[in-house]
Amino acid sequence: MPIRGLAVASLAAALFVAPAVPQAAAQSTPAPAEKFSQDDKFRQLDELLPTPNDYRTASGAPGHEYWQQRADYDIDVELNDETRIVNGSQTVTYYNQSPDTLRYLWVQLDRNNFTPNSHAQLTQTRDELEKMSFRTLRRHVARETFDGGMKIDRVETPTGDELDHTIVHTMMRVDLPEPLAPGARFAFKIAWRFEMNDTRVLNSRTSSEFFEEDGNYIHQVAHWFPRMAAYTDYAGWQHKQFLGRGEFTLEFGDYDVRITVPDDHIVSATGVLANPGDVLTSEQRRRLREAETASTPMFIVTPEEAKDNERTQPGGKATWRFQAENVRDFAFATSRKFIWDAMGYDLSDRGGELVMAMSFYPNEAEPLWSTYSTHAVVHTLDVVSDFAFVYPYPTAQSVNGPTGGMEYPMICFNGPRPEDDGTYTARSKYGLISVIIHEVIHFYFPMVVNSDERQWTWMDEGITTFLQYLTEQEWEDDYPSRRGEPKDITVYMSSPNQVPIMTNSESILQFGPNAYAKPATALNVLRETVLGRELFDHALREYARRWQFKRPEPADKFRTFEDASGVDLDWFWRGWYYTTDHVDVSVDNVRKFTIDSQNPDTEKAWRRTRRDAEPATLGERRNADLPKRTHAYPALLDFYNDYDELDVTPGDLREFQEYLDGLDDEDRALYEVDRNFYLIELGNRGGLVTPVILALHFEPGPSEELRIPAEIWRRDNERVSKLYSTERELVGVTFDPHLETADVEVENNHWPRRIVESRFELYKWKRDTPNPMREAKEELERDNVSSASDTGGED
Amino acid sequence: MRPGLAIAWISLLAVVAAAHPDHSSVAEAKLNPKTNRLEVAMRVWPEDLERVLSARTQTNVRLDMDAKRIDPLIDAYLTEAFLLAPEGARPGPDWRPPPPGDPPIDRIRWVGKELRDHEVWLYFEAELPAGATSVEGVWFSYRLLWEVAPDQENLLRVRDRGRRVTLRSTRADAWIEIKLEPTDEAKP
Numbered sequence: 015m016p017i018r019g020l021a022v023a024s025l026a027a028a029l030f031v032a033p034a035v036p037q038a039a040a041q042s043t044p045a046p047a048e049k050f051s052q053d054d055k056f057r058q059l060d061e062l063l064p065t066p067n068d069y070r071t072a073s074g075a076p077g078h079e080y081w082q083q084r085a086d087y088d089i090d091v092e093l094n095d096e097t098r099i100v101n102g103s104q105t106v107t108y109y110n111q112s113p114d115t116l117r118y119l120w121v122q123l124d125r126n127n128f129t130p131n132s133h134a135q136l137t138q139t140r141d142e143l144e145k146m147s148f149r150t151l152r153r154h155v156a157r158e159t160f161d162g163g164m165k166i167d168r169v170e171t172p173t174g175d176e177l178d179h180t181i182v183h184t185m186m187r188v189d190l191p192e193p194l195a196p197g198a199r200f201a202f203k204i205a206w207r208f209e210m211n212d213t214r215v216l217n218s219r220t221s222s223e224f225f226e227e228d229g230n231y232i233h234q235v236a237h238w239f240p241r242m243a244a245y246t247d248y249a250g251w252q253h254k255q256f257l258g259r260g261e262f263t264l265e266f267g268d269y270d271v272r273i274t275v276p277d278d279h280i281v282s283a284t285g286v287l288a289n290p291g292d293v294l295t296s297e298q299r300r301r302l303r304e305a306e307t308a309s310t311p312m313f314i315v316t317p318e319e320a321k322d323n324e325r326t327q328p329g330g331k332a333t334w335r336f337q338a339e340n341v342r343d344f345a346f347a348t349s350r351k352f353i354w355d356a357m358g359y360d361l362s363d364r365g366g367e368l369v370m371a372m373s374f375y376p377n378e379a380e381p382l383w384s385t386y387s388t389h390a391v392v393h394t395l396d397v398v399s400d401f402a403f404v405y406p407y408p409t410a411q412s413v414n415g416p417t418g419g420m421e422y423p424m425i426c427f428n429g430p431r432p433e434d435d436g437t438y439t440a441r442s443k444y445g446l447i448s449v450i451i452h453e454v455i456h457f458y459f460p461m462v463v464n465s466d467e468r469q470w471t472w473m474d475e476g477i478t479t480f481l482q483y484l485t486e487q488e489w490e491d492d493y494p495s496r497r498g499e500p501k502d503i504t505v506y507m508s509s510p511n512q513v514p515i516m517t518n519s520e521s522i523l524q525f526g527p528n529a530y531a532k533p534a535t536a537l538n539v540l541r542e543t544v545l546g547r548e549l550f551d552h553a554l555r556e557y558a559r560r561w562q563f564k565r566p567e568p569a570d571k572f573r574t575f576e577d578a579s580g581v582d583l584d585w586f587w588r589g590w591y592y593t594t595d596h597v598d599v600s601v602d603n604v605r606k607f608t609i610d611s612q613n614p615d616t617e618k619a620w621r622r623t624r625r626d627a628e629p630a631t632l633g634e635r636r637n638a639d640l641p642k643r644t645h646a647y648p649a650l651l652d653f654y655n656d657y658d659e660l661d662v663t664p665g666d667l668r669e670f671q672e673y674l675d676g677l678d679d680e681d682r683a684l685y686e687v688d689r690n691f692y693l694i695e696l697g698n699r700g701g702l703v704t705p706v707i708l709a710l711h712f713e714p715g716p717s718e719e720l721r722i723p724a725e726i727w728r729r730d731n732e733r734v735s736k737l738y739s740t741e742r743e744l745v746g747v748t749f750d751p752h753l754e755t756a757d758v759e760v761e762n763n764h765w766p767r768r769i770v771e772s773r774f775e776l777y778k779w780k781r782d783t784p785n786p787m788r789e790a791k792e793e794l795e796r797d798n799v800s801s802a803s804d805t806g807g808e809d
Numbered sequence: 810m811r812p813g814l815a816i817a818w819i820s821l822l823a824v825v826a827a828a829h830p831d832h833s834s835v836a837e838a839k840l841n842p843k844t845n846r847l848e849v850a851m852r853v854w855p856e857d858l859e860r861v862l863s864a865r866t867q868t869n870v871r872l873d874m875d876a877k878r879i880d881p882l883i884d885a886y887l888t889e890a891f892l893l894a895p896e897g898a899r900p901g902p903d904w905r906p907p908p909p910g911d912p913p914i915d916r917i918r919w920v921g922k923e924l925r926d927h928e929v930w931l932y933f934e935a936e937l938p939a940g941a942t943s944v945e946g947v948w949f950s951y952r953l954l955w956e957v958a959p960d961q962e963n964l965l966r967v968r969d970r971g972r973r974v975t976l977r978s979t980r981a982d983a984w985i986e987i988k989l990e991p992t993d994e995a996k997p
Contacts, residue, residue, distance in 0.1 A: 139981070439871070439873060440926045441855055441856070441926050441927060444926050444927055445856070445927070448927075494925060494926040494927040495927075496831075496927050496928070504966075505835040505836075505837070505964045505966045505975060506833075506835065506964060508966060508975040509964045509975045509976075509977045510975060510976070510977050511977050511982070523962075524833060524962050524977070525831075525832075525960070526831030526832065526833050527831075527833055530831065531831075758966075759973070772837060772839045772848065772850065772968075773837055773850035773930070774837070774838075774839065774848040774849065774850045774920070774932055775839075775848070777850065777920070777921065777923065777930070777932050778920065778932070781920075781921055
């Protein structure tokens with residue numbers, strides 16, 4: 015059946031019209047497609063991903079020979095509240111669960127990042143002369159002299175034999191007296207000390223904050239002890255030095271830590287307090303028991319008691335003992351300023367156990383913290399235990415102090431506080447809730463799903479920021495989330511000097527957008543637009559289940575999502591994670607076609623209408639009134655002067671009847687359908703292939719939505735045409751009507767083209783638009799004033 | 810206000826203040842050919858802007874304070890932080906726009922702001938350099954918040970009569986020559 019207006023002969027041919035492209039190059043080689051000017055954006059990732067093996071399978075799961083090392087720590091540490099000197103000694107028991115024999119062990123000394131000549135300090139660059147405030151200058155000079163590095167006093171066997179060791183910046187090699195065979199373990203001791211950094215000199219993930227008003231500190235102590243470097247199947251020993259951004263790559267193990275502090279301090283730490291009888295009052299212990307079943311957070315140390323504590327002097331020292339099983343790190347916070355609240359959260363009906371959600375904060379954080387902190391902790395456990403796995407640890411703690419937001423197993427440090435007068439803005443409130451949600455999600459990623467942070471910031475920050483958005487949206491209606499919506503990342507996506515997500519943590523440009531917002535948005539697009547919620551949520555849960563208490567690499571994540579969803583997503587990982595392409599789809603044109611009925615009565619009438627609608631040229635108009643020779647000699651007129659090729663002839667009618675008679679019943683039924691055909695032409699300006707979401711506007715309405723998978727671009731990723739048939743009249747097309755694809759340029763999303771007002775123009779319009787409510791209010795106030803004056807004023 | 814010190818950065822100021830910083834701002838700008846001014850909508854994290862305004866005034870500035878007091882502070886700050894220099898050689902680090910002539914030209918015309926729970930949008934118009942009728946070839950510097958966050962990265966999506974480009978301004982790349990991308994129609 016011919017389509018009117020198309021050169022091709024049949025509808026079938028028109029439906030499958032596509033550019034002539036050669037077959038994609040063989041998958042095994044990345045040879046450029048020299049006879050086709052496009053990259054293959056659907057090329058499988060085989061050349062980029064590591065070859066599957068017995069440790070990591072092609073489906074993205076841990077292999078049957080998967081292994082990881084283990085390190086148990088037994089630590090005694092004392093913090094001097096006045097000098098901020100931290101002294102410690104520890105015994106590490108290292109389990110070689112690899113198939114390899116090890117002749118030395120590498121230990122991480124991340125505190126050495128805080129020496130004046132650290133690599134972080136030496137490699138920092140600046141390009142311009144800048145103004146510097148006195149405060150900044152003071153900190154700068156102090157930073158150049160402050161030495162917060164780790165001093166190693168002894169490295170020895172449990173029996174006191176010294177072990178050779180070599181410090182290499184933020185790492186230390188410990189040479190073993192005998193090679194450590196697969197399956198064997200080795201215990202050794204390290205004695206060490208360092209000075210905590212005061213926030214007035216150096217504020218970091220770990221800091222001591224001094225309060226001038228009462229002369230007390232809050233110490234938040236992290237990456238504070240020599241930790242085993244990771245030894246892995248994919249990289250051997252982790253040997254990227256700590257430069258400040260790429261965080262931690264760690265092994266799981268059990269911890270037994272005894273923390274000695276002034277006896278009027280309250281300590282919050284990874285794990286469970288093992289000696290409450292030694293350090294808590296009987297009243298505090300009673301409150302803790304009561305809090306286990308409380309429906310709202312209960313004070314263990316009240317604000318008044320914390321205030322009293324601020325004025326006391328310690329009577330001596332106290333040692334708090336904490337134990338934690340199967341964690342990858344340990345952090346703690348200590349202060350006499352701490353208020354402490356707690357609330358039990360029972361996960362037993364979901365296969366978990368009772369979790370004590372707790373918060374520690376000074377009076378300066380009130381009333382914000384007692385209202386929101388522990389609730390935010392519990393809310394996050396509630397939501398994320400559904401999206402990932404049931405929270406596996408016995409405590410979840412949020413501590414206020416100098417650190418803006420940082421996570422460790424079971425404990426996180428969060429900075430927001432109210433104003434000095436106790437009032438707070440909505441921004442402070444949501445800032446606090448959001449940062450707690452974010453850091454508590456880190457209790458799952460990477461504290462349990464133990465990705466390699468030193469290599470890949472995005473692996474835990476992306477998924478955490480994504481889940482933060484979901485968790486926030488379940489807190490209250492219209493929660494003001496900062497990241498997650500695709501429309502919020504469009505300027506970044508189009509920006510220059512970008513690097514792909516798959517960039518090492520230390521080399522990232524535009525750190526926040528690159529490692530947090532973009533991977534979070536990618537997961538949002540994957541969930542809402544590519545896979546749908548059911549498939550995505552299943553895949554995410556499977557990824558978390560497979561890799562809890564194990565160490566996933568990027569390929570394991572990519573492969574698991576495909577394996578669990580049943581959808582090839584190589585194009586998605588390639589575009590979003592390996593390139594800096596962005597989505598910019600333009601609706602270039604829409605062409606209308608209708609069926610050529612071959613009925614001469616209708617078709618020739620239609621063509622005549624078209625012909626008659628053609629405008630006369632200027633010459634034709636001016637020539638129309640010229641005297642013509644045939645006017646003077648009518649005999650010159652003949653058959654052809656009356657002949658119109660668009661007249662219906664008996665031959666036309668006979669031919670049409672023969673055409674009808676030749677149609678079988680099925681073709682006849684199809685023939686009688688009255689439909690319009692629209693060819694929607696799309697251009698991919700940004701390079702990133704995307705599902706095509708089109709709103710089709712009809713006259714009369716309503717509109718329809720057409721959702722087309724990204725594979726529409728698989729043969730030509732620059733231009734495609736989509737044929738759409740309908741009985742209605744199409745009057746407009748909009749790409750991405752719900753702003754779900756992160757399309758950076760909305761002006762070209764409309765056919766016909768539409769002027770899209772800028773945010774500036776919308777603001778001016780809104781600002782200049784009369785406010786009916788305000789006007790009504792002002793009118794009412796005028797009336798009140800008027801009636802008050804009528805009655806002689808107030809009593 | 811205490812004066813700042815002009816000093817060369819010779820070493821690291823400090824490692825990041827928070828473990829999870831997002832030192833970025835984004836702005837959308839469109840040239841209004843009738844007025845020859847860029848109409849700018851700029852999104853900034855409120856706490857960052859409060860920090861820099863507090864430092865400049867040595868007072869505790871909050872954006873929800875009286876607009877009559879706060880808006881002029883932002884306006885004055887933008888006048889220093891949002892710079893457009895004429896076509897030609899790359900401006901030096903100390904380049905500043907010529908003083909207002911007669912009649913004085915207000916390079917930044919404050920329009921207003923929208924303060925939300927988690928972000929603030931600033932609206933203003935920026936005068937093109939004298940003689941310029943397009944942003945093409947104009948030098949641009951967007952020094953917002955560099956004083957308080959050395960790694961601050963500011964993005965500007967700029968449009969001029971159907972053409973557009975996104976610019977990224979950092980301390981390391983303080984001046985950028987605006988080169989608009991081809992229009993959709995001009996692309997292959």
